[in-house]
Amino acid sequence: MEDGTRKSGDLWSGVALAALGLYIIIQAGQWEYLGPEGPGAGFFPLWYGVAILALSVLLVVSHLKRGSARGDATDWNKLGRALSTWLALAVSVALFKPLGFVISFALLTYCIVAVMYRRPLATAALTAVASAAGFYLVFDRALGVPLPVGVLGF
Amino acid sequence: MKSASRLIALVALLCAPLSFAQGFKPARTVDLVVHTGPGGGSDVLARAIAIMVEKEKLLPVRLQVINKPGGNGAVAAAHLAEKRGDQNTLGLFTGVWLQTPLVSAEAKVTLRDLTPIARLVLEPAVIAVKADSPYKTLAEFIGAARKNPGQLKQSGGSNTSRDNVVRQLLQKSTGTRWAFISFPGGGERIAALLGGHVDIMVIEPEEAGEHIRAGNMRVLAQVSERRLAKFPEIPTLKEAGFDVPVVPQVRGVVAPPGIPKENVEFWQDFFRRLTRTQSWRKYIEDNQFEDGYQNAADLAKFYEEFTDRMREILKDAGVKTVR
Amino acid sequence: MEILAGLFHGFAVALEPANLFWCFVGVLLGTVVGILPGLGPPATIAMLLPLTFNMNPAGAIIMLAGIYYGAKYGGSTTSILMNVPGESASVVTCLDGYQMAKKGRAGPALGIAAIASFVAGTVGVLGLMLVAPPIAKFALSFSSPEYFALMSLGLALVVLLAGRSIVKALLAALVGLWIASVGTDLFSSTSRFTFGRMELLSGIDFVVVAIGVFALAEVMVNMEAREETQLLPVPKGLKNLLPTMQDLKDCRFAFLNGSVIGFLVGALPGGGSTIASFLSYGLEKAVSPRREQFGTGVIEGVAAPEGANNSETGGALVPLLTLGIPGSGTTAILLAALVLWGFKPGPLFIPEHPALFWGLVASMYIGNVMLLILNLPLVPLFAQVLRMPVYVLYPLILGVSMVGVYSVSGSLFDLLLLLAFGLLGYLMRKLDYPSAPLILGLALGAGMERALRQSLMMSEGKLSILVARPISAVMLSLAVLVLLIPMFGKLNAWRLRALEQD
Numbered sequence: 001m002e003d004g005t006r007k008s009g010d011l012w013s014g015v016a017l018a019a020l021g022l023y024i025i026i027q028a029g030q031w032e033y034l035g036p037e038g039p040g041a042g043f044f045p046l047w048y049g050v051a052i053l054a055l056s057v058l059l060v061v062s063h064l065k066r067g068s069a070r071g072d073a074t075d076w077n078k079l080g081r082a083l084s085t086w087l088a089l090a091v092s093v094a095l096f097k098p099l100g101f102v103i104s105f106a107l108l109t110y111c112i113v114a115v116m117y118r119r120p121l122a123t124a125a126l127t128a129v130a131s132a133a134g135f136y137l138v139f140d141r142a143l144g145v146p147l148p149v150g151v152l153g154f
Numbered sequence: 155m156k157s158a159s160r161l162i163a164l165v166a167l168l169c170a171p172l173s174f175a176q177g178f179k180p181a182r183t184v185d186l187v188v189h190t191g192p193g194g195g196s197d198v199l200a201r202a203i204a205i206m207v208e209k210e211k212l213l214p215v216r217l218q219v220i221n222k223p224g225g226n227g228a229v230a231a232a233h234l235a236e237k238r239g240d241q242n243t244l245g246l247f248t249g250v251w252l253q254t255p256l257v258s259a260e261a262k263v264t265l266r267d268l269t270p271i272a273r274l275v276l277e278p279a280v281i282a283v284k285a286d287s288p289y290k291t292l293a294e295f296i297g298a299a300r301k302n303p304g305q306l307k308q309s310g311g312s313n314t315s316r317d318n319v320v321r322q323l324l325q326k327s328t329g330t331r332w333a334f335i336s337f338p339g340g341g342e343r344i345a346a347l348l349g350g351h352v353d354i355m356v357i358e359p360e361e362a363g364e365h366i367r368a369g370n371m372r373v374l375a376q377v378s379e380r381r382l383a384k385f386p387e388i389p390t391l392k393e394a395g396f397d398v399p400v401v402p403q404v405r406g407v408v409a410p411p412g413i414p415k416e417n418v419e420f421w422q423d424f425f426r427r428l429t430r431t432q433s434w435r436k437y438i439e440d441n442q443f444e445d446g447y448q449n450a451a452d453l454a455k456f457y458e459e460f461t462d463r464m465r466e467i468l469k470d471a472g473v474k475t476v477r
Numbered sequence: 478m479e480i481l482a483g484l485f486h487g488f489a490v491a492l493e494p495a496n497l498f499w500c501f502v503g504v505l506l507g508t509v510v511g512i513l514p515g516l517g518p519p520a521t522i523a524m525l526l527p528l529t530f531n532m533n534p535a536g537a538i539i540m541l542a543g544i545y546y547g548a549k550y551g552g553s554t555t556s557i558l559m560n561v562p563g564e565s566a567s568v569v570t571c572l573d574g575y576q577m578a579k580k581g582r583a584g585p586a587l588g589i590a591a592i593a594s595f596v597a598g599t600v601g602v603l604g605l606m607l608v609a610p611p612i613a614k615f616a617l618s619f620s621s622p623e624y625f626a627l628m629s630l631g632l633a634l635v636v637l638l639a640g641r642s643i644v645k646a647l648l649a650a651l652v653g654l655w656i657a658s659v660g661t662d663l664f665s666s667t668s669r670f671t672f673g674r675m676e677l678l679s680g681i682d683f684v685v686v687a688i689g690v691f692a693l694a695e696v697m698v699n700m701e702a703r704e705e706t707q708l709l710p711v712p713k714g715l716k717n718l719l720p721t722m723q724d725l726k727d728c729r730f731a732f733l734n735g736s737v738i739g740f741l742v743g744a745l746p747g748g749g750s751t752i753a754s755f756l757s758y759g760l761e762k763a764v765s766p767r768r769e770q771f772g773t774g775v776i777e778g779v780a781a782p783e784g785a786n787n788s789e790t791g792g793a794l795v796p797l798l799t800l801g802i803p804g805s806g807t808t809a810i811l812l813a814a815l816v817l818w819g820f821k822p823g824p825l826f827i828p829e830h831p832a833l834f835w836g837l838v839a840s841m842y843i844g845n846v847m848l849l850i851l852n853l854p855l856v857p858l859f860a861q862v863l864r865m866p867v868y869v870l871y872p873l874i875l876g877v878s879m880v881g882v883y884s885v886s887g888s889l890f891d892l893l894l895l896l897a898f899g900l901l902g903y904l905m906r907k908l909d910y911p912s913a914p915l916i917l918g919l920a921l922g923a924g925m926e927r928a929l930r931q932s933l934m935m936s937e938g939k940l941s942i943l944v945a946r947p948i949s950a951v952m953l954s955l956a957v958l959v960l961l962i963p964m965f966g967k968l969n970a971w972r973l974r975a976l977e978q979d
Binding site: 009017024031032035037039040058059081082083093096108113139145147148 | 513644648651652654658662664667669670693696697698700867868871872875879880883884889893896899903904907908926929930931933934938
Binding site for chain 3: 260313341473
């Protein structure tokens, strides 16, 4: 099969998906496959679990056959920046319970502007406050859409 | 059973002045938690209650509906359990709150973990077939099912829904069986019946109303204790000769655990007064519900009976119960 | 002809100043609601219901319906500008719409979305007016085997969304099927893949996955580069801010495609706007002369699904108003509203309340015109959003995503899911797994499994029911054909190579 998308990641994603497929099959085995009234809860999962396992094995095998000579080297810098953004987002979500949306979002924006984009701190602070206030006014006040509230009440 | 609850109500009435004397009154907006999103069954009822409370000036404060959907009612129940001791939160429960913990291990909060306040309504149902169906009575359907076991079909909700409960009880008492096909929405169930893909269904009387009037559906029997006002000629299950218990679909009120006894008395009394108002009576009549008011103590007893019976029914149906 | 008489009567009702006002309020509110991800027509309509008690019913239903179809217009805005699906039906618009925005063609994309929505929305109302009763009957004849065939056809379209690696696309679709299974099984009440979490008992919300995999992943990918070279290009000049004549010509078939498919799928109680937009997109891609470019910013790829999700509203009103059967969440609330005001939709609704029905139909024509007039001038305005510096825009997208998800169920757990799917979406991008098949699998998975099990229960275990019925047999054959299209391509290439070697 002619695939133009071979990457070294194929091996790992293939293995991970094969593991998923196996997990699904094992779980499906614990549920009823075919009951007296019709197919049970395990029917569909078994089939797509098998399909996932088969296709991911195919992926791994075809990758191994062609060798991993091609493919870009992973740019760890890029990956790092993207994952740090994700981490910042995760932290801000974790802060929703104590601090509420408005403050956490302001902090997140500040971090992104100041750290990720290396803008002057004043710009970062201004953007952070303006955005957070904007969200509060538009969603909470004008539209009545609930935002996560922290111990401070907003 | 009726006279006992009347007696308890009388005693509660006599005690009411005493509980008022102890003076619990809600001081801020009361939250009424429902397990559906906006527009779902509980949500509509809760909003109607909020409107009635304002109209009849039954409370010095507002009632506010809080939606906590998810987990088949488990999220709302857990939310209430978390609010231990909170005096300004109530929950509007339905049968789902009682059933989900029975079959799902993840749903850890049962009604026993919460404070029962009052039972409000019972929702009866009717058993309907397509208008051009060959069955004119429930007995005819059962007879056909006996001759062709497993070939007739009923459309309904999940296998723990009231639709299936009625089916299980009838199957057991008559020794017949027919298939149960689950559909996630009421619209699809009705479409399956009207399209001729299933033979029978259990349906709320309100939903069936228009289809009957248009001549597309025929009602064979009612699942209720007494005949409904809008269906005077349709026999109840018992009258039709089927001695099965009427397992009702219920709605009622609960509160978080750990609230003082005087609060419970205040709320149960409040809801009793609500169910006696004109607006409530009209609402019940319009929606073809049955008044099922029970105070907190009776509700607690009802809960135990209901879950025991459901456990038995589910076991007969081959559904695994986890509690 | 009584239809003309009814329509005339309807316009008389709809053109009353009060009703015109409510129509405008409804469509305006609908557009705003549609633009915001997460918040949808069902919640808005439910919240406005108490306010409608004191209105006259005609005005009230006109307004609520305006919110319903107005939201479909607005849904494409964030999809195109930010890759954030405004509601589940707008997911498909993200595929080509956002790519067009990245190429500087956000204006034409937004414009064609508005125009397609207008054309298809009007066709949908026409359908409601002219062929409602026979369509309703057709819809009733659809049973579980037909739904299974329809879903299979939809899922078979995954091969058209595959991009370069079919294996990866299939894997993504299968993972989508898996995510769709999370929750309580309807038939047996067994908990599947809930990992002991009660929040997962009711399954994973489609919007959460879509926003995570599309929007969050996109932001993460864009954060990779240190420099802000990717300030999204916004062309100058009014000419480039609206679709050109050539664009309109390219979309001729898309307008037809979206209108018809949306209406038909909407009329099925088990259908929905997500399926309608996927099918319409797939069909458009299958017949388009530049099908390989789909997914890179092809304008028909925006017109078809946007049209479909608008004519779907007209279609969904067919079973509601002719049979009293609600097809989707929004129509269920509209049903509740009508019942609350004392009308009972059912087979007798139209004969007994002609003023209400025809008034509603007429107001939908007017509403669609209003929406076109409202939305087109806003296009250049919205396109300016992309002028924002990226350091403002990306946090904004993150914030909008979080608020959107939170507004669906108010649960912090859903935000955690959003994070998880954002990470998944990013990994998929890096490893070249296409995300559209995942979304497709998620959208169709639950319905497909249910339809299959219902069919087997109805036939007492005989698979033949799926091919014994004519409609489902036809659709299943189409599905198989679609699956074989790439095979034909490869066979042809192989054959040509073999010939060359001679």
